[in-house]
Amino acid sequence: MMLKTKYQILALGMLIFGLFTHCKPLQSFQQPSLKALPESFQSKKDSTNDAVVNWKSYFTDETLIGLIDTALTNNIDLLMTLQKIEMAQQQLNFAKVLGKPFVSAGVSVGQKRFGKYTMDGVGNYDTNFSNNITDDQKIPEHLPDFNIGLQSSWEVDIWGKLRNKKMAAIARYLASVEGKNWIITNLISEISASYYSLIALDNELDIIKETRNLQLNQLQIIKAQKEAGYANELAVKQFESRILNTRSLEVEILQSIVEIENKINFLLARYPQPIYRDKLQFTKPLPTQIRMGIPTQLLRNRPDVKKAEYEVMAAKADVEAARLAFYPSLNINANLGFQTFNPAYVVSPQSIAYNLLGGLSAPVINRKGLNADFGMANAIQTEALYNYQKSIIGAYTEVYNEMSNIKNLNLIQDLKSQEVSILTESIVTSTDLFKTGRATYLEVLITQTNALQARIELINVKKQQYDAVVNIYKALGGGWR
Structure with missing residues (x-):
């Protein structure tokens, strides 16, 4: 009789199990295909990549290195990101215990x-009269x-549902680490660009002061000519207005210097204070050749691309865990x-x-809820794939643009240098002619204005070249090592 009962229980269990699992397993949705990366940048193949160079070797200015070191220790955004990594670590620790007793x-x-008229009450009362128990068992x-x-x-974890949840937690932890690396890359890039902006402004300020001193000397000449009857009050007023204009440019640059200094101070998590820098750094030559490597290196060098890849891995594991939730x-x-x-x-x-x-x-009533979770997990995975594709295309485009930018800026610098050389000579010529009365004060003012504008533009071109050197390093994925 007992054997028959056991078989009946086993048969009932198998029947229930069959009812739970009779449905066909759910399949993941069709995911979009990813576009392949080109084999090279602008038909240029290079097996080496400057992104693997440590940032202290790439940026050689000791003052800049000191600023970056301070930022890597104190930057608030970076410290907040470290806490996000800690949160991801704790989520991973929780996921590791899934599937364990x-x-x-x-x-x-x-x-x-128990009440006297309950089954337990009657049973206990009756038991106390049994001859099979001792007094201490009553x-x-x-x-x-x-x-x-x-x-x-x-x-x-007979199907692997918990294992997939653990894999998703691992991928999200790795994504948070890459998020930190991307913040480091951007932080180094932003501080470097701001530092070079300060040096550029220092050089602009020197040019403006030099121009103002020249204008003051020429003002004395025009005043002397007025007294001698060779010039009029209009010429004097024109020179005075030009000096005031130059002075206003000087004040604007001083304000820009304060703002950029404090931008750097903010990135270093400190209150406003002067930033020491070597303005002669601007005269040093830029790297003549930057090694781009091949596009596929972006996949392992760019933290934002790697972060997007780990997010895809996490989403894929979530989809599988949601699918396996339908199993007993x-x-x-x-x-x-x-x-x-x-x-x-x-x-x-x-x-x-x-x-x-x-x-x-196994779920019977709430399968619609599980279907919704499964559909949402698939949508999140698809979004993660699109984001991964976007990050790859964006990374490649940034490198491509900066390569073109560096090439064209070199050409612009050559042309602008020639222009400055010619206009600088023109200042001397116009001044000499003005002293002898063979050039008007308007010609002198126009020459000075053009020369000042050209010299400032040349500095801006040099600043853009420094920006390009910083940006290409960032675009290639450098800085976080």
Whole structure:
């Protein structure tokens, strides 16, 4: 009879299991295909890549290196990102325990009384008249309950659902690390660009002061000519207005210097203070050749691309975990300890009790909710794939643009240098002619204005060249090593 009952229970269990799993497994949605990277940049193949160079070797200015070192220690955005990494680490630690038994210890004390007209009340009353129990086994009307023991629960990962959740947590942790690296890359780039902007403004300020001094000398000449009857008051006013204009340019540059200094101070997490820099750094030659490497190197050098890739991996694992949520779960629960209603036997071997239960469960009513989770996971994965594609195309385009920018800026600098040379000679010529009365004051003013504008433009071109050197290093994925 007992054997027949066991077979009936087994058959019932198999029937229920079959009902739970009769549905065809869900398949992931069709994902978009990714566009392949070109084999090279502008038909130029180079096996080496400057992105692998440490930033302290790429940027050689000791003052700039000191500023960057301070920022890498104190920058608030970077410190906040480190906390995000810590949060991702804790999520990973939580995911690591998934699929492992959970064991807890507990102590409980209670008391209860069953009514006389309940099954337990009648049964306990009848039991106390049994000849098979001793006096200390008799059940009191007010029944104490002492329980000391261990409780354990374990969801067995028979399909890999929990393993996929762990994989998703690992991928998100790695993505958070790459997010930190991308912030470092941007931080180094922003500080470097701001530092070179300061040096450029210092050089512009020198040119403006030099021009103002020249204008003051020429003002004295025009005043002397006026007294001698060779010039009029209009010429004097024109020179005075030009000097005031130059002075206003000087004030504007001084304000720009304050703002950029404080931008750097903010990145270094400190209050406003002067930034020491070597303006002669602007006269040093730029790198003549930058090694681009090949486009596929962007996939392992650019932190933003790697971050997007890890996000795709995490989303893919989430999709698989959501799909496996439709499968039955195997749960095992166990209890082991001492349980008694007589306090004299709390830790007695006769009070040892245990409970072991295993069961399969599968969703039946809430499948629509699981379908929604599965559909959302697929949508998130598709979005992550598009973001990954976007980051790859964006990285390639940035490198391509900066390569073209560097080439054209070199050409512009050559042309602008020739222009400055000619206009500088013109200032001397116009001044000499003006002294002898063979050139008008308007010709002198126009020549000075053109020369000043050209010299400032040449400095801006040099600044753009420094920006391009910084940007190409960032675009290639340099700075975080």
